[in-house]
Amino acid sequence: MTPQTDAAPTNQRGKVRNKRQSLQAPERRAGYGMLTPSLLVIGAVTLFPILYSMWMSLNHISLTVNGFSMNFAGLQNYSLVIHSETFWHSVWFTFYFAVVTVFLELFLGMLIALAINGIDRLKNVSVVIMLIPWSLITVVSAQMWGYIYNGVYGVLNYLLQSLHLIGAPVTWLGTGTSAVMAMMVADIWKTTPFVVIIILAGLQMVPRDLYESAYLDGANAWHVFWSVTFPMVRGSIALAGLFRILQAFGMFDLPYVLTQGGPGTATESLSILGDRVMFQNLDFGPGSAVAVCTVILVLALSLVFLSAFRNLVREGESE
Amino acid sequence: MKNRTKLGTLGLSVVTLGALVAGCGTAPTTNTATNTASNGTSGTQNTTGTVDLSKASGTVVWAASPIAQTGIRNTLIGDFEKAHPNIKIQLVDLPSNTDTNRQSLATEIEGGATTPDVYMGDVIWPAQFGQSQLAVPLNKYLPSSFFTRFASGLVQGASYKGNVYAAPFYVDSGFLYYRKDLLQKAGLQPPQSWEQVVSDAQTLQKKGLVQYGFVWQGASYEGLTCDFMEYLTDAGGQVLNSQGQPTIDSPQALKAVNFMKSLITSGISPRAEVTFQEAQSMNVFDQGNAAFLRNWDYAWSNSQNPADSKVVGKVGVEPLPTFGGPDGHGTIGGWDLYVNPHTKNLNASLEFINWMTGVQAQKILATKYSEIPTNATVQNDPQVKKVNPVLNIVSQVKLVSRPSQTPNYPQVSQAIYTNVNQALSGGTSVSAALKKAQQQIQSAVSGNGGL
Numbered sequence: 001m002t003p004q005t006d007a008a009p010t011n012q013r014g015k016v017r018n019k020r021q022s023l024q025a026p027e028r029r030a031g032y033g034m035l036t037p038s039l040l041v042i043g044a045v046t047l048f049p050i051l052y053s054m055w056m057s058l059n060h061i062s063l064t065v066n067g068f069s070m071n072f073a074g075l076q077n078y079s080l081v082i083h084s085e086t087f088w089h090s091v092w093f094t095f096y097f098a099v100v101t102v103f104l105e106l107f108l109g110m111l112i113a114l115a116i117n118g119i120d121r122l123k124n125v126s127v128v129i130m131l132i133p134w135s136l137i138t139v140v141s142a143q144m145w146g147y148i149y150n151g152v153y154g155v156l157n158y159l160l161q162s163l164h165l166i167g168a169p170v171t172w173l174g175t176g177t178s179a180v181m182a183m184m185v186a187d188i189w190k191t192t193p194f195v196v197i198i199i200l201a202g203l204q205m206v207p208r209d210l211y212e213s214a215y216l217d218g219a220n221a222w223h224v225f226w227s228v229t230f231p232m233v234r235g236s237i238a239l240a241g242l243f244r245i246l247q248a249f250g251m252f253d254l255p256y257v258l259t260q261g262g263p264g265t266a267t268e269s270l271s272i273l274g275d276r277v278m279f280q281n282l283d284f285g286p287g288s289a290v291a292v293c294t295v296i297l298v299l300a301l302s303l304v305f306l307s308a309f310r311n312l313v314r315e316g317e318s319e
Numbered sequence: 320m321k322n323r324t325k326l327g328t329l330g331l332s333v334v335t336l337g338a339l340v341a342g343c344g345t346a347p348t349t350n351t352a353t354n355t356a357s358n359g360t361s362g363t364q365n366t367t368g369t370v371d372l373s374k375a376s377g378t379v380v381w382a383a384s385p386i387a388q389t390g391i392r393n394t395l396i397g398d399f400e401k402a403h404p405n406i407k408i409q410l411v412d413l414p415s416n417t418d419t420n421r422q423s424l425a426t427e428i429e430g431g432a433t434t435p436d437v438y439m440g441d442v443i444w445p446a447q448f449g450q451s452q453l454a455v456p457l458n459k460y461l462p463s464s465f466f467t468r469f470a471s472g473l474v475q476g477a478s479y480k481g482n483v484y485a486a487p488f489y490v491d492s493g494f495l496y497y498r499k500d501l502l503q504k505a506g507l508q509p510p511q512s513w514e515q516v517v518s519d520a521q522t523l524q525k526k527g528l529v530q531y532g533f534v535w536q537g538a539s540y541e542g543l544t545c546d547f548m549e550y551l552t553d554a555g556g557q558v559l560n561s562q563g564q565p566t567i568d569s570p571q572a573l574k575a576v577n578f579m580k581s582l583i584t585s586g587i588s589p590r591a592e593v594t595f596q597e598a599q600s601m602n603v604f605d606q607g608n609a610a611f612l613r614n615w616d617y618a619w620s621n622s623q624n625p626a627d628s629k630v631v632g633k634v635g636v637e638p639l640p641t642f643g644g645p646d647g648h649g650t651i652g653g654w655d656l657y658v659n660p661h662t663k664n665l666n667a668s669l670e671f672i673n674w675m676t677g678v679q680a681q682k683i684l685a686t687k688y689s690e691i692p693t694n695a696t697v698q699n700d701p702q703v704k705k706v707n708p709v710l711n712i713v714s715q716v717k718l719v720s721r722p723s724q725t726p727n728y729p730q731v732s733q734a735i736y737t738n739v740n741q742a743l744s745g746g747t748s749v750s751a752a753l754k755k756a757q758q759q760i761q762s763a764v765s766g767n768g769g770l
Binding site: 065068084087152170173174175259262263264265275276277280281282290 | 429539729733740745766767
């Protein structure tokens with residue numbers, strides 16, 4: 001409610017609203033007019049490819065000198081995808097990876113944001129230092145982690161051996177479990193700063209007097225966190241989580257550089273699988289079906305998260 | 320139809336939701352598109368299906384990954400341009416990973432790109448690229464006499480369904496490199512069987528002369544398929560039988576993979592072996608940390624380059640052994656020259672290929688860079704053999720091809736290397752891995768997109 005409407009007498013409230021709407025109608029039309037070009041561009045670069053991929057996924061596609069030759073195949077490509085063990089393995093890996101990394105990133109991100117928010121001096125310097133991993137291109141940082149994890153001359157083995165924690169060098173990227181874990185560490189290292197920034201922004205919106213009154217009422221730090229801080233930054237956490245889940249589902253560059261999906265297919269994410277089927281095997285029909293299935297999965301997940309996100313924010317407001 | 324043409328001409332379609340990769344280039348699906356391979360050259364094409372190359376001119380864009388050392392491509396281009404003042408060659412650098420190469424070339428050409436005119440592609444591509452019409456069938460434009468220059472079997476390897484889609488440019492094969500100095504110290508002779516490689520390696524390691532016994536390619540990629548093919552053929556097995564059906568779930572394959580795995584578990588090969596591509600294994604050997612190395616012929620010149628190698632002058636090379644004896648199998652690798660079907664300059668492109676597979680260029684490849692030439696005359700030239708020790712023994716190598724005659728070869732190879740790699744890394748048992756590979760190859764040859 002804006003102060004303006006609150007000030008209006010109750011019996012005129014409806015009128016005021018109507019008046020405002022009619023006043024804004026031409027403006028609104030102008031607004032839509034100005035939006036149209038950008039909507040068209042967005043439609044051309046996102047909607048068209050998505051629809052075209054959907055069309056491709058319904059066809060048998062062979063390549064010819066004159067481009068694609070398509071034969072309508074109905075849902076045959078989808079049947080292939082849905083019955084493929086490889087596909088479900090990729091779904092499982094991508095999901096597992098996304099959930100574990102996003103959870104840890106939110107947890108660490110919260111801790112770091114609280115720490116940075118709590119210091120008075122060098123706050124900006126700390127933020128900049130912390131942002132370095134995030135600002136590095138993933139291909140570059142993944143290559144760097146590749147050197148760290150290297151089984152022959154990797155720094156990690158050197159450190160662990162110097163500390164006598166391991167006897168012989170470990171091939172971190174050579175077995176399924178350790179490769180997945182190693183990749184999670186690289187991802188958490190890289191994207192936690194993103195979470196920190198968003199939560200930090202939320203923390204700085206919390207009014208100082210709330211803390212003061214809480215302490216005056218005799219609350220300890222733990223209570224203050226759960227009753228004041230956390231409810232106020234809930235929205236930021238949910239937002240960061242949503243972004244991260246979506247990104248994690250499209251993960252491509254990290255496994256592409258670090259493991260190429262190996263060992264075996266242990267780290268083959270949905271994007272890596274789609275890429276392999278389309279661009280290595282040149283099977284555009286099944287490849288498009290993988291892509292469309294991924295889109296559907298991501299859309300479904302975002303809907304779930306969006307509604308959870310709304311509830312969280314509402315709860316936060318009501319408290 | 321109208322819609323489809325419109326869709327086609329709009330071109331590139333890339334789904335990007337998050338970082339989801341799902342794109343592809345498209346070209347018009349109707350015949351209104353310029354088919355340069357057939358129309359653009361109709362003026363010079365004679366009825367026998369060959370073209371006159373002597374008057375070729377213009378610019379040819381050549382896409383190629385670094386060959387052994389980067390300098391080689393420019394050396395060849397310089398000499399070509401000297402001999403052909405009317406033709407300019409423009410080099411486009413490609414990455415050295417064969418799969419990345421295929422990806423960028425296939426999408427560009429499928430999208431209708433007119434350049435590169437000529438590209439260097441893997442020997443395992445002809446079937447896939449022929450099937451997908453990503454390369455010009457050279458036999459339609461070059462006389463049959465052109466193909467007689469190549470050593471036997473090579474043209475067949477570049478053919479698919481009766482058409483020759485590539486000109487063999489240079490050949491690679493697997494060889495066994497060994498440390499002469501270490502064997503001498505231990506009073507050993509170069510090994511004559513896989514069993515001797517194992518026992519010699521153990522002897523050298525026990526004496527503390529070297530850290531690792533034997534390094535090779537065990538990562539989850541095409542190179543592992545190459546290494547596996549050698550052990551498999553040595554053990555008497557096959558990936559596909561003559562009917563094109565998978566036969567990889569066999570006692571022979573079990574023997575092959577068990578042997579590879581035992582190299583790692585016994586400590587002869589490092590645990591990191593399962594992440595090694597050519598460069599990593601060559602690096603360990605060149606730094607003096609391994610007694611034996613399985614690698615391609617170019618590893619010879621690398622090991623003799625003081626800038627990268629600590630073992631200059633200490634290296635010997637012999638054909639890979641087999642189980643219980645010498646003269647085992649070496650996988651055929653190497654690179655071919657392909658012509659883009661959308662090229663605007665077919666004649667100059669063909670002349671470039673003609674020269675690159677001719678005596679002068681092939682001699683440079685063989686003598687300066689220890690590649691095996693495809694030109695039979697150069698391969699048998701005693702002068703060339705004197706300079707290149709690998710060439711001296713290449714005639715003793717029993718060459719084995721990967722099953723790349725099927726257009727689904729990429730899927731077949733993926734089924735091999737992902738599963739063998741998993742078995743080597745201990746993620747699954749050897750027999751389970753072979754069973755899974757068998758299933759996956761079965762569905763790959765029936766065309767399921769590798770899913």
